[in-house]
Amino acid sequence: MARRALLEFEKPLVELEEQIEQIRQLARDSEVDVSQQLLQLETLATRRRKDIFDALTPSQKIQVARHPQRPSTLDYIQVITDEWLELHGDRRGSDDRALVGGVGRIGEQGVVLLGHQKGRDTKENVARNFGMASPGGYRKAMRLMEHADRFRLPILSFIDTPGAYAGVLAEEQGQGEAIAVNLREMFRLRVPILATVIGEGGSGGALGIGVADRLLMFEHSVYTVASPEACASILWRDAGKASTAAEALKITGPDLLKLGIVDLVLPEPSGGNHSAPLQAAETLKSALLEQLSELQGLSESQLIEQRYAKFRRMGRVLDSESPIASPSS
Amino acid sequence: MSLFDWFADRQKNAPTVRVTQEQEEGDGLWSKCPECSLVVYRKDLVANASVCKGCGHHNRIDSPERIALIADPGSFEPMDTGLSPTDPLAFKDRRSYADRIRDSQQSTGLLDAVVTGICRTSGLPLALGVMDFRFMGGSMGSVVGEKLTRLIETATARRIPVLIVCASGGARMQEGMLSLMQMAKISGALERHRQAELLYLPLLTYPTTGGVTASFAMLGDLILAEPKALIGFAGRRVIEQTLREKLPEGFQTAEYLRDHGFVDAIVDRTEFKATLASLLTMHGCRETVPA
Ligand SMILES: [Zn+2]
Numbered sequence: 001m002a003r004r005a006l007l008e009f010e011k012p013l014v015e016l017e018e019q020i021e022q023i024r025q026l027a028r029d030s031e032v033d034v035s036q037q038l039l040q041l042e043t044l045a046t047r048r049r050k051d052i053f054d055a056l057t058p059s060q061k062i063q064v065a066r067h068p069q070r071p072s073t074l075d076y077i078q079v080i081t082d083e084w085l086e087l088h089g090d091r092r093g094s095d096d097r098a099l100v101g102g103v104g105r106i107g108e109q110g111v112v113l114l115g116h117q118k119g120r121d122t123k124e125n126v127a128r129n130f131g132m133a134s135p136g137g138y139r140k141a142m143r144l145m146e147h148a149d150r151f152r153l154p155i156l157s158f159i160d161t162p163g164a165y166a167g168v169l170a171e172e173q174g175q176g177e178a179i180a181v182n183l184r185e186m187f188r189l190r191v192p193i194l195a196t197v198i199g200e201g202g203s204g205g206a207l208g209i210g211v212a213d214r215l216l217m218f219e220h221s222v223y224t225v226a227s228p229e230a231c232a233s234i235l236w237r238d239a240g241k242a243s244t245a246a247e248a249l250k251i252t253g254p255d256l257l258k259l260g261i262v263d264l265v266l267p268e269p270s271g272g273n274h275s276a277p278l279q280a281a282e283t284l285k286s287a288l289l290e291q292l293s294e295l296q297g298l299s300e301s302q303l304i305e306q307r308y309a310k311f312r313r314m315g316r317v318l319d320s321e322s323p324i325a326s327p328s329s
Numbered sequence: 330m331s332l333f334d335w336f337a338d339r340q341k342n343a344p345t346v347r348v349t350q351e352q353e354e355g356d357g358l359w360s361k362c363p364e365c366s367l368v369v370y371r372k373d374l375v376a377n378a379s380v381c382k383g384c385g386h387h388n389r390i391d392s393p394e395r396i397a398l399i400a401d402p403g404s405f406e407p408m409d410t411g412l413s414p415t416d417p418l419a420f421k422d423r424r425s426y427a428d429r430i431r432d433s434q435q436s437t438g439l440l441d442a443v444v445t446g447i448c449r450t451s452g453l454p455l456a457l458g459v460m461d462f463r464f465m466g467g468s469m470g471s472v473v474g475e476k477l478t479r480l481i482e483t484a485t486a487r488r489i490p491v492l493i494v495c496a497s498g499g500a501r502m503q504e505g506m507l508s509l510m511q512m513a514k515i516s517g518a519l520e521r522h523r524q525a526e527l528l529y530l531p532l533l534t535y536p537t538t539g540g541v542t543a544s545f546a547m548l549g550d551l552i553l554a555e556p557k558a559l560i561g562f563a564g565r566r567v568i569e570q571t572l573r574e575k576l577p578e579g580f581q582t583a584e585y586l587r588d589h590g591f592v593d594a595i596v597d598r599t600e601f602k603a604t605l606a607s608l609l610t611m612h613g614c615r616e617t618v619p620a
Binding site for chain 1: 409411412413414415417418420421422423470471472474475478500502503504505506507508509510511512513514516517519520521523524539540542543544545546547548561562563564567568571572576577580581589590591
């Protein structure tokens with residue numbers, strides 16, 4: 001097994017894991033029975049890991065959400081579907097590899113799947129543009145969602161991007177327009193839309209495939225209006241204040257649940273999704289199927305009406321003419 | 330003739346006057362163009378829609394001035410005037426959000442960064458939303474989202490066109506994700522207005538960026554812009570950092586967007602009301618709304 005990249009706050013576990021490894025070595029090389037000590041140490045390690053991951057700060061969660069071995073869109077699609085075919089292109093001259101998608105089948109149910117795709121290593125990340133989609137990516141997503149609407153296939157969308165790509169070409173090709181059109185059109189689609197923040201959800205680039213009937217989020221995923229780094233340099237005039245900004249912006253699942261943005265927070269295996277990717281995928285699959293069956297009980301017009309009502313409630317304002325904080329609080 | 334009027338008259342007929350630094354720091358009666366340095370009597374500048382007669386520079390204007398330029402006199406009926414921001418995240422950076430709100434409210438006399446209402450323009454009914462850059466850079470928080478959504482919903486119910494004058498730095502970070510979700514909420518309301526086959530026109534002014542560009546600014550049936558307005562999704566500094574090179578000439582100007590196919594027409598502010606009347610008439614808008 002490839003040694004996984006260690007995060008700063010995981011370091012206390014390293015010593016313990018090394019001890020466990022040494023004892024295992026000893027057991028192999030001699031006849032000494034160490035099973036008792038081994039069990040003790042392993043229990044201790046499990047408890048420590050759980051303690052650490054239960055108490056992650058928002059900026060530590062960002063590190064988990066950005067972990068290079070955190071399962072990606074393609075990883076989840078492989079496990080969730082019984083079969084699937086990746087589809088390419090926006091039909092306007094580009095195929096963005098930072099936003100992937102296709103058609104698939106889960107049991108008897110046909111689905112359209114799409115999401116941001118990061119790379120595992122530098123080379124792949126360059127090809128995937130670090131999961132930062134271009135206008136062509138959002139248009140490809142829209143084209144796939146139109147396809148889903150036409151054949152009445154539910155849409156499963158996976159959010160994992162630091163943000164939409166910021167570049168000269170992206171501006172020339174209408175990054176703003178591409179995202180805006182998706183926001184509008186997703187309100188019109190007659191099929192269930194389930195979006196899940198599997199890693200980081202960065203701003204408009206995330207929302208561009210995130211106007212959903214249900215928004216799910218993993219326990220250590222984050223969803224932000226602006227990256228804490230950018231927020232810190234704009235509001236604090238100090239990029240070094242990123243962790244303070246991460247705290248202030250309320251970017252974690254539990255916070256977003258309270259604000260009425262997220263519908264469901266999915267638990268992660270102790271140590272994060274990268275420590276047990278298959279378990280994470282199974283958690284996601286069963287949550288998606290459960291949500292989907294609920295939504296499939298609705299008529300098309302109910303579905304569209306409820307989606308509108310869901311977003312309609314978002315926001316907190318004070319109305320001095322009817323002094324109740326409305327509409328959602 | 331008063332001295333002021335005499336100055337005004339003289340200014341209208343006079344050739345370009347260029348002045349030194351000393352005169353620039355006057356008592357506010359005079360205004361110096363930041364582009365061509367032409368000095369004019371402020372009242373004349375306002376009479377010309379705050380557009381420089383020397384070079385055509387469009388000075389930034391506030392929401393009352395914009396409404397006066399578009400709505401027929403006395404016709405603007407404001408909506409949701411009691412909506413004010415809360416501080417849902419109890420946000421504090423170098424200063425608290427609550428303090429920033431109070432300061433902006435005191436300096437502008439507004440409760441938040443958009444004014445909405447129903448009016449007549451050249452006799453035709455119009456749902457008008459005007460963003461005000463003075464209020465925290467026109468940033469879009471819950472109040473901006475809620476007021477624009479209600480405006481669009483009202484327009485859909487009354488079957489009238491919508492004009493939104495955009496002037497915004499984007500999302501209001503102090504409201505976190507609630508701010509981002511306003512992009513979706515407004516876009517959803519626009520989808521319903523569109524389904525009703527009604528006309529929506531955004532007018533993009535200096536500056537229109539970030540989340541506003543990635544939502545209602547780019548969703549017009551026709552997209553209009555003021556000359557040289559800054560329009561873009563990502564900030565210039567962000568792009569320069571990724572790119573590590575100079576940006577192309579005229580990057581993210583209204584003209585640049587028009588040349589790349591994202592703005593239909595650039596309309597001089599002094600001609601905007603007439604152009605708007607023509608467009609509304611061409612699209613079947615009439616003085617009385619069909620029942
Ligand atoms: Zn000038």
